[in-house]
Amino acid sequence: MHELGIVFHCIKQVNEIAAENNVTRVNSVTVEIGEVSTVIPYYFEDCWNWAVKKETVLKDAKIVIEQIKAVTHCEDCGKDYPTVEHGKTCPHCGSGNTYLLTGNEILIKQIEAY
Amino acid sequence: MSEVKIIEVKRSMLDDNDKDADALRKELRERGVFLLNLMSSPGSGKTTTLIRTINALKDKIKIAVMEADIDSDVDAKKIAKETGVHSIQLHTGGMCHLDAEMTRQGIKALGGDAELVILENVGNLVCPAEFDTGASKNCMILSVPEGDDKPLKYPLMFSVCDLVLVNKIDVAPYFDFDMEACERNVKSRNKNAKVIPICAKTGDGIDKFAQWILSEIQAWKENK
Numbered sequence: 001m002h003e004l005g006i007v008f009h010c011i012k013q014v015n016e017i018a019a020e021n022n023v024t025r026v027n028s029v030t031v032e033i034g035e036v037s038t039v040i041p042y043y044f045e046d047c048w049n050w051a052v053k054k055e056t057v058l059k060d061a062k063i064v065i066e067q068i069k070a071v072t073h074c075e076d077c078g079k080d081y082p083t084v085e086h087g088k089t090c091p092h093c094g095s096g097n098t099y100l101l102t103g104n105e106i107l108i109k110q111i112e113a114y
Numbered sequence: 115m116s117e118v119k120i121i122e123v124k125r126s127m128l129d130d131n132d133k134d135a136d137a138l139r140k141e142l143r144e145r146g147v148f149l150l151n152l153m154s155s156p157g158s159g160k161t162t163t164l165i166r167t168i169n170a171l172k173d174k175i176k177i178a179v180m181e182a183d184i185d186s187d188v189d190a191k192k193i194a195k196e197t198g199v200h201s202i203q204l205h206t207g208g209m210c211h212l213d214a215e216m217t218r219q220g221i222k223a224l225g226g227d228a229e230l231v232i233l234e235n236v237g238n239l240v241c242p243a244e245f246d247t248g249a250s251k252n253c254m255i256l257s258v259p260e261g262d263d264k265p266l267k268y269p270l271m272f273s274v275c276d277l278v279l280v281n282k283i284d285v286a287p288y289f290d291f292d293m294e295a296c297e298r299n300v301k302s303r304n305k306n307a308k309v310i311p312i313c314a315k316t317g318d319g320i321d322k323f324a325q326w327i328l329s330e331i332q333a334w335k336e337n338k
Contacts, residue, residue: 002210002241010127021121096302111121
C-alpha cells in the first residue's frame with residue numbers, strides 16, 4: 001500500500017536524471033523489484049500508470065518491472081536457499097543464523113529516452 | 115525522430131528520500147534537536163504511551179510532538195490537553211507513511227526550541243519502515259493483543275527499530291502472549307534492538323522508556 005509513495009519518489013528521480021541528460025521524452029523506465037521488498041509489482045504498475053499522466057517528460061513512459069528472486073544465505077552450513085519458500089530458517093540444516101542475499105531491491109535500473 | 119538513448123541508473127527508488135533524511139538528520143543535529151520516530155499498528159497505544167512518557171520527562175527536557183495521521187486532529191489535541199507540551203497534527207492526505215520531506219515541513223511548522231521532538235508516525239507496520247524520516251532513533255510499539263509473532267510477519271519494521279516497546283502487558287495472560295518468544299522473534303530480526311515491556315494504562319515500565327530516551331539523547335550529544 002506504500003507503492004504510490006514509492007512511485008512518486010521514483011518519478012522525482014527519473015525527472016532529475018532526465019534533466020541531467022537533456023532528455024525531453026522518456027519512453028520507458030525499467031525497475032528491479034525484489035520478491036520480498038514488500039512492493040507488489042501490479043500495484044506499482046497501476047500507481048505508475050496513474051501518476052505519470054500528470055507528468056510532462058514522463059507522460060507516456062511505460063514501466064518495465066523485473067522481479068528479483070529472494071535468496072537467503074545460511075551462515076552455519078554456508079548454503080543458499082529460496083527465501084519465499086523457507087523464510088528465515090535454513091531448510092538444509094535448520095539454523096536461524098541466516099541473512100538475505102537478494103530480494104530486497106527497489107531499484108531504478110535504466111531509462112529509455114529520446 | 116531522434117535516437118533512443120539508454121541511461122543506466124541502478125539506483126534505489128528511495129535514494130532521494132534517504133539522502134534527504136540524512137540531510138535533515140544533520141540539520142537537526144546542528145540545531146540540537148533529537149528526533150524520535152515512533153511507529154506501530156493502529157490501536158497499539160502510541161498516544162497513551164506518549165502522554166505518560168512526556169509527563170515523566172517534561173520537567174527534564176523541552177519536548178514537542180508531531181502527530182501524523184491520514185485525517186483528524188484528535189491525537190494532537192489529546193497530547194496538548196494531557197501534557198501541555200506543544201503539539202501539531204500533520205495530515206498525510208491519504209499517504210500511509212511520512213517521508214523525510216514531510217517530516218522537514220512538520221519540524222518547520224512546529225517551530226519553537228524543543229530539544230526532543232517526538233514524531234508519532236501513521237499507524238502501520240509496513241510503509242513507515244520503508245521511509246527514513248531523518249529521525250535520530252526509531253522506536254516501535256508492539257501491543258500484546260497483536261501477538262508475539264509480529265516480528266516474523268513484519269520483518270522490515272523490526273529491523274529498523276532501535277527499541278521495541280511491548281505494550282499492554284497487563285493483559286498478556288488473556289492473549290497467550292509469550293514474552294520470551296517475542297524477544298526471541300525481535301532479536302532474530304534485529305539483534306541490536308532493545309525490548310522494554312510496558313503498560314501505558316498503569317504506567318508500568320514507562321520510567322524505563324523515559325530513561326532510555328534520556329540516555330540515548332546523552333549518547334547522541336556526546337557523539338558529536
